Amino acid sequence: MMKELERFLLVLTENVDRNARQVLGEGNLKTHKASIIPLDRIPELLGGAEKLVVNVYMRILGEFTGSILLIFSKESALSLLEFIDKGKGRVITVKEISEIESISRTLAGAYLDTIASLMKKRIFLSPPASSFDMANSVVDYVMINFAQETDKVFCIENEIECNEFKINFFTFLVHDSRSLDMIKEAMGQAI
Amino acid sequence: MSKLVKVGIADMRVAKSPDVLISYGLGSCIGISLYDARSKIGGLAHILLPKIENTKNKENPRKFADSSIKLMIKEMVARGAERARLVAKIAGGAHMFSLSNHIASYVGDRNIEAVKTTLRDEGIPLIAEDTGGNMGRTMRLETETGNVIIKTLIKGDLERSVSYLVTEPKPSNSLRIFSDVLSNDVKGLCFTRMPMEHFSSRLDLSKVRLYWLSRHSKSENSIHPKDLPKMLLMVKQFSKENENGIIFLEGIDYLIFQNGYKSIIKFIQALNDQVMFSNSRMIVSLSEGIVEKQELAMLEREMKVIVNDAVVYRI
Numbered sequence: 001m002m003k004e005l006e007r008f009l010l011v012l013t014e015n016v017d018r019n020a021r022q023v024l025g026e027g028n029l030k031t032h033k034a035s036i037i038p039l040d041r042i043p044e045l046l047g048g049a050e051k052l053v054v055n056v057y058m059r060i061l062g063e064f065t066g067s068i069l070l071i072f073s074k075e076s077a078l079s080l081l082e083f084i085d086k087g088k089g090r091v092i093t094v095k096e097i098s099e100i101e102s103i104s105r106t107l108a109g110a111y112l113d114t115i116a117s118l119m120k121k122r123i124f125l126s127p128p129a130s131s132f133d134m135a136n137s138v139v140d141y142v143m144i145n146f147a148q149e150t151d152k153v154f155c156i157e158n159e160i161e162c163n164e165f166k167i168n169f170f171t172f173l174v175h176d177s178r179s180l181d182m183i184k185e186a187m188g189q190a191i
Numbered sequence: 192m193s194k195l196v197k198v199g200i201a202d203m204r205v206a207k208s209p210d211v212l213i214s215y216g217l218g219s220c221i222g223i224s225l226y227d228a229r230s231k232i233g234g235l236a237h238i239l240l241p242k243i244e245n246t247k248n249k250e251n252p253r254k255f256a257d258s259s260i261k262l263m264i265k266e267m268v269a270r271g272a273e274r275a276r277l278v279a280k281i282a283g284g285a286h287m288f289s290l291s292n293h294i295a296s297y298v299g300d301r302n303i304e305a306v307k308t309t310l311r312d313e314g315i316p317l318i319a320e321d322t323g324g325n326m327g328r329t330m331r332l333e334t335e336t337g338n339v340i341i342k343t344l345i346k347g348d349l350e351r352s353v354s355y356l357v358t359e360p361k362p363s364n365s366l367r368i369f370s371d372v373l374s375n376d377v378k379g380l381c382f383t384r385m386p387m388e389h390f391s392s393r394l395d396l397s398k399v400r401l402y403w404l405s406r407h408s409k410s411e412n413s414i415h416p417k418d419l420p421k422m423l424l425m426v427k428q429f430s431k432e433n434e435n436g437i438i439f440l441e442g443i444d445y446l447i448f449q450n451g452y453k454s455i456i457k458f459i460q461a462l463n464d465q466v467m468f469s470n471s472r473m474i475v476s477l478s479e480g481i482v483e484k485q486e487l488a489m490l491e492r493e494m495k496v497i498v499n500d501a502v503v504y505r506i
Contacts, residue, residue: 040199040200043215043216049215049216049329050215050216050329050342050344052344052346052500057288089374090371091347091371091374091375092346092347093347093348093374093375093376094375129288130288131218131287131288131325132346133216133218133287133326133327133344133346134215134216134218134327134329134344135216136200136215136216136217136218136327137216137217137218137219137285137287137326137327137328138218138287139200139216139218140200140216140217140218140219140220140237140239141218141219141287141288143200143201143220143239144219144220144239144240144298
């Protein structure tokens with residue numbers, strides 16, 4: 001089972017960079033490290049349970065279902081706002097959160113296109129919802145939704161690189177049990 | 192020496208004085224503390240879902256409100272606590288995202304309800320709660336005193352109708368937070384002893400009415416330190432005119448020197464009353480060591496305390 005999931009992750013990250021290039025314009029999206037991790041390791045990866053993070057959450061709907069979370073540290077979120085020319089400060093207001101939601105939806109779209117073509121399924125994203133708070137409060141939200149279906153998530157470390165900007169963020173893909181079977185089937189055929 | 196006992200997600204721990212139980216970053220989950228003041232035995236649970244009976248996977252009873260509370264009572268009694276003396280405090284159950292039609296958008300409320308029902312069924316009085324809202328909370332139970340301390344992070348704005356106390360050597364952290372709140376399209380009213388020039392590089396002065404505390408200045412932007420009723424009236428007026436304002440009070444040591452200690456404590460309390468009945472918030476910057484321990488404790492009971500980038504308060 002793990003073999004199929006790891007293969008899925010590998011193919012996903014190989015292709016997502018190309019799709020992201022089309023949506024980012026002059027910036028490059030690099031995927032540095034991809035792994036399958038237990039849900040409760042997320043806060044540690046983000047820098048600790050009380051680390052302040054911006055989390056943009058979207059549901060994957062259609063023939064393949066799950067959720068996608070893009071998580072930025074406060075510092076990365078501020079760099080992202082500067083990168084898209086939407087502010088240069090130290091405070092993230094409601095208006096700025098909405099800008100981050102918007103670019104996150106674009107970035108998530110690159111993942112979605114890749115998944116759709118890999119799985120040969122018709123899928124789409126829900127409107128984004130966001131929170132700006134402690135890393136652990138993000139995890140308990142994910143656990144409430146998915147703890148009965150899975151205790152693991154796909155974790156991808158990303159970097160947007162453009163001129164002097166280097167913006168790091170995490171993408172977490174959470175699948176439900178039906179989608180897990182689909183991945184297994186699709187990757188099993190590919191191996 | 193006290194030991195810090197961490198309580199993870201879907202976990203429950205029991206400890207005895209002087210140990211401290213802590214659960215980090217409660218979102219929609221609930222933190223439940225039970226405490227017996229005589230034996231100084233406490234328990235803390237971090238529950239994820241309302242009821243064990245509604246689920247297929249019953250492997251971890253610490254995950255659910257009902258089963259976790261029952262288990263906690265059992266463990267506390269086994270360690271020497273008296274069941275009849277147990278009291279409960281709860282925190283969490285926030286709406287972290289504004290999503291409709293999604294399980295976690297209402298599970299926080301269902302968790303709160305399940306916790307209250309179980310406590311009622313078990314005959315344990317709920318003596319304090321800090322639930323709902325949209326912020327993550329760290330919950331800490333000190334078994335020596337039974338105090339439950341909540342910590343939330345400052346994200347640029349401050350909760351309305353609340354006063355905040357910042358004890359600091361110089362008014363730098365408080366001024367930074369005041370400035371951050373102003374950047375959310377908020378108007379400010381500031382009473383200070385610092386020279387006006389100090390603010391020009393730190394604040395958007397178009398958003399702030401600044402008044403300098405001075406006995407001698409005749410400027411329209413100055414106010415006599417003994418004119419406490421006028422300041423109180425200005426705060427009242429400002430809160431009325433600005434639905435969403437912030438008040439910053441600095442120079443407490445100077446005000447104490449001019450008015451005496453007790454008058455200023457009463458003055459801060461009166462300002463706090465004004466804020467509580469309005470939509471404004473207030474930051475009071477206090478120099479370290481200027482107020483006696485007993486009075487500081489009293490102010491801390493009335494106001495929320497800011498430590499670095501977090502708000503800390505007792506429930």
